[in-house]
Amino acid sequence: MMLLTIFSGLIVFLMAFGLYQRSRPILAIKPLTELLFSTSWHPLRGEFGFFPFIMGTLWVTGVALAIAVPLCLLTAIYLSQYAHRRVREWTNPLIDLLAGIPSVVYGMWGILIIVPLIKNHIAPFFGIFSTGYSVIAGSIVLAIMIFPIIIHVAVEVFRSVPYEVSEASLALGATKWQTVKHVVIRKAMPGVIAAIVLGLSRAFGETMAVLMVAGNVAKVPSSVFDPAYPLPALIANNYGEMLSVPLYDSALLLASLVLLLVVLFFNIISRVILIRVERSIQ
Amino acid sequence: MSRRNIEENVFKGLMVVSTLIILSTLVLILATVTVKGLPALNLAMITQTPKGGYYLGKEGGVLNAIVGSLYLAGGATLLAISISLVVVLYLNVYAKKDSHLAAFTRFSFDVLWGIPSIVYGAFGFTIMIFFGLRTSLLAGIIAVSLLILPIMSRAMDEVIRMVPEELFDASYALGATRLETAFKVIARQALPGILTAVLVAFGRGIGDAASVIFTAGFTDSIPYSLFRPAATLPLAIFFQLGTPIPEVQDRAYASALILTVIILIISVVSRILTKKFTKHIVK
Numbered sequence: 001m002m003l004l005t006i007f008s009g010l011i012v013f014l015m016a017f018g019l020y021q022r023s024r025p026i027l028a029i030k031p032l033t034e035l036l037f038s039t040s041w042h043p044l045r046g047e048f049g050f051f052p053f054i055m056g057t058l059w060v061t062g063v064a065l066a067i068a069v070p071l072c073l074l075t076a077i078y079l080s081q082y083a084h085r086r087v088r089e090w091t092n093p094l095i096d097l098l099a100g101i102p103s104v105v106y107g108m109w110g111i112l113i114i115v116p117l118i119k120n121h122i123a124p125f126f127g128i129f130s131t132g133y134s135v136i137a138g139s140i141v142l143a144i145m146i147f148p149i150i151i152h153v154a155v156e157v158f159r160s161v162p163y164e165v166s167e168a169s170l171a172l173g174a175t176k177w178q179t180v181k182h183v184v185i186r187k188a189m190p191g192v193i194a195a196i197v198l199g200l201s202r203a204f205g206e207t208m209a210v211l212m213v214a215g216n217v218a219k220v221p222s223s224v225f226d227p228a229y230p231l232p233a234l235i236a237n238n239y240g241e242m243l244s245v246p247l248y249d250s251a252l253l254l255a256s257l258v259l260l261l262v263v264l265f266f267n268i269i270s271r272v273i274l275i276r277v278e279r280s281i282q
Numbered sequence: 283m284s285r286r287n288i289e290e291n292v293f294k295g296l297m298v299v300s301t302l303i304i305l306s307t308l309v310l311i312l313a314t315v316t317v318k319g320l321p322a323l324n325l326a327m328i329t330q331t332p333k334g335g336y337y338l339g340k341e342g343g344v345l346n347a348i349v350g351s352l353y354l355a356g357g358a359t360l361l362a363i364s365i366s367l368v369v370v371l372y373l374n375v376y377a378k379k380d381s382h383l384a385a386f387t388r389f390s391f392d393v394l395w396g397i398p399s400i401v402y403g404a405f406g407f408t409i410m411i412f413f414g415l416r417t418s419l420l421a422g423i424i425a426v427s428l429l430i431l432p433i434m435s436r437a438m439d440e441v442i443r444m445v446p447e448e449l450f451d452a453s454y455a456l457g458a459t460r461l462e463t464a465f466k467v468i469a470r471q472a473l474p475g476i477l478t479a480v481l482v483a484f485g486r487g488i489g490d491a492a493s494v495i496f497t498a499g500f501t502d503s504i505p506y507s508l509f510r511p512a513a514t515l516p517l518a519i520f521f522q523l524g525t526p527i528p529e530v531q532d533r534a535y536a537s538a539l540i541l542t543v544i545i546l547i548i549s550v551v552s553r554i555l556t557k558k559f560t561k562h563i564v565k
Contacts, residue, residue: 001372002383008369008435009387011428012394015401018408071300078297091305093553098308100545102489104516105538108523109311112318144307151304177290198396205398207492208520232400232492239407239496256404260397267396271389 016260023254026247035254041218048251050258055220056135056228060210061203063139063224068146069196075147076154076195081166081180099148107212110141115213123225130225133215138228141209146199153198157191157277158184191277194270201266205259207232231255312542319539322532328540332502332533340529344537347518349504351541353419354512355488358426359434362487363480365427366435367469374442375450375464388439394432400492402429407496420508422498426487434483441475442468478552485548489541491516515541 026035026048038049079088119132161184169179185192215227216237235252242248327343369387377384406425415421445468453463469476491514499511500521515537522534 001368001376004365005369005372005377005383005387008365008431009383009390011431012390012397015397015405018405018412019401022408022411071303074293074297074300075304078294078301082294082297083301091301093549094305094308097546097549098304100485100489100549101311102491102516102541102545104489104491104519105311105315105542108519108534108538109314111523112314113310144304144311147304147307175286175290177293178286201396202398205396205400207398207400208516212520212523232398235400235404236492236495253404253408256401260401263397263401264393267393271392275389 012264016257016264019253019257019260023250023257026250026254029247035251036258039220043245043248043251046247048247050231050255052218052220053229053231053234053255056214057204057230057232059135059221059224059228060138060142060214060230061200063135064142064146064203065196065200067139067143068150068199071143072147072150072195072199073154073192076151076158077180077184079151080155080158081176081184095148095151098144099152103145103206103209104212106141106145107209110137110209110213114140118225126225128223128225131215131227133213133227134225135214135221135228136224138210138214138230139224141213142203142206145206145209146202149202150195150199153195153274154188154192157188157195160191160277161187190273194273194277197266197270197273201263201270204266205232205263207236211236231259235259315535315538315542318535319542322536323539327533327536331504338525338527338530340527344515344518344533344540346502346504346513347515347537348540350419350498350501350512351488351515353505354422354426354494354498354514355484357419357423358430358487359480359484361423361427362431362434362483366431366438367476370435370438370442371464371469373439374445375460375468388436391432391436391439395436398492399429399490402426403493403496406493410497416509417497417499417511418509419498419505419512422494422512422514423508425493425497426490429490429493430483430487433486434479437479437482438472438476441472441479444475445471474555474558478555481548481552481555485545488514489516489545491520495520515544 030048035048035050036054037051038047039051040047040049041052079091083091114137115132117132118130118134118137122136123130123132123134165183165187166179169183170176174182210230211233214230214233216229216233217227218229218234219226221228235255238248238252242252328348329345330341330343331346332344333339333342373384373387402425406421406428409424410416410421449467449471450463453467458467494514495517498514498517500513500517501511502513503510505512518537519534519541522530522537525531
């Protein structure tokens with residue numbers, strides 16, 4: 001039993017090691033900086049520049065967070081501080097359900113609803129032509145996908161703020177919102193950051209939904225209506241041809257390794273913050 | 283009205299609006315899936331495999347994906363149960379309260395939980411190459427079981443931690459060994475929670491596409507052995523949505539509806555389980 005426990009604790013390292021082993025052939029030939037910062041992506045010529053994909057990921061993730069964070073924090077404050085218990089009993093299962101919907105279904109919904117909406121209404125409104133398959137489409141779908149995780153963690157964090165602290169503020173004549181703004185949010189800040197970082201890392205690695213709506217053009221996007229080609233989409237899209245082009249598989253597994261390390265980094269930070277928050281309450 | 287009261291009401295309004303926005307996206311998604319999927323759904327859709335190639339053929343249904351998904355998620359769930367039950371019982375019965383190993387394992391599960399499924403797929407692919415496997419049901423099962431292992435383990439761990447200390451003491455006092463206590467007392471006490479964890483993990487496994495795209499592949503036929511490629515519902519949606527042929531796209535819509543209904547059933551059943559069984563266990 002102990003061996004199995006140790007083994008399961010070591011899976012992370014095993015994954016990093018396995019992917020590293022497979023990406024060594026390309027690391028042996030090309031310097032890492034060139035791989036990460038070159039914009040030239042021509043696998044047939046042996047040029048593997050990840051920069052457009054890294055920028056695609058950053059664009060999509062950034063815009064998704066900009067949409068999701070305000071909505072989620074307002075909702076989390078509402079559910080934890082204002083809402084009646086009965087409202088919470090209704091909303092919790094629904095938000096859980098949102099978390100359970102598979103990402104391909106989100107992707108399909110994005111193609112059917114969001115992409116036409118952007119093509120026919122939003123982009124023309126700004127006087128821009130867009131096919132609809134764009135950074136903004138990917139971001140909207142992603143934002144919806146990370147709603148549940150941010151809300152879930154943020155509600156927990158807000159509720160963990162001791163009630164006496166808010167009571168003291170209310171007793172001094174502050175309104176409920178003033179109490180939330182000056183006392184609850186300040187107290188819960190580290191936990192809120194952790195919630196956002198967890199959402200961020202989810203968005204960073206999400207593959208199928210983004211792959212389906214973001215357009216997949218290997219160019220650094222310059223506006224939200226441009227198509228983007230995020231890193232996870234690149235990996236998923238090229239599994240077919242990667243074994244027939246030399247070094248291609250190695251490059252894609254290096255991309256997975258990069259993804260793994262970045263997400264690992266974000267996750268460890270947010271988990272450490274959450275553990276601290278938990279301890280400070282007890 | 284004073285300024286601060288206006289501010290209070292403005293923000294309260296904003297909060298209600300954002301809650302409604304978030305809930306309405308759920309309604310919108312479910313409505314879209316139903317409106318598109320329901321007309322496409324018929325008996326042939328769920329009893330036949332696609333004819334003339336899943337990408338171009340207009341006839342047939344998605345039986346290959348339904349069966350493939352059930353095999354794959356079922357196999358992965360079984361594999362994950364056998365690992366996580368042992369690990370979780372070890373963490374709670376054998377390991378000491380302040381054990382470094384326990385803390386490390388829990389932390390690593392939390393971290394694993396956040397790793398994107400495409401990375402599990404890529405890792406599954408490296409395992410496949412290492413063992414000389416081709417895209418197959420087995421490779422898919424391995425990748426998906428790694429994906430759901432942390433979800434299942436953390437959920438089980440939370441439940442078993444709730445089991446009162448006295449129950450352990452009572453069992454030891456009756457002369458039971460730790461192993462007997464773990465499997466006969468604690469596992470039984472936590473059974474509803476364990477079942478819920480299993481269902482949630484199954485739901486996650488059946489809905490994931492990125493981890494199986496490399497490993498399980500896609501095929502028109504129903505897999506008859508672990509070493510054959512297997513079709514899955516999420517990939518049936520993904521691939522068949524990409525064609526210009528409306529009949530083929532219908533198969534994607536139907537798959538999406540079937541998948542969503544499976545997820546809905548899982549979520550309802552696990553809620554009922556939690557409610558029903560928590561009544562009867564020792565508190």
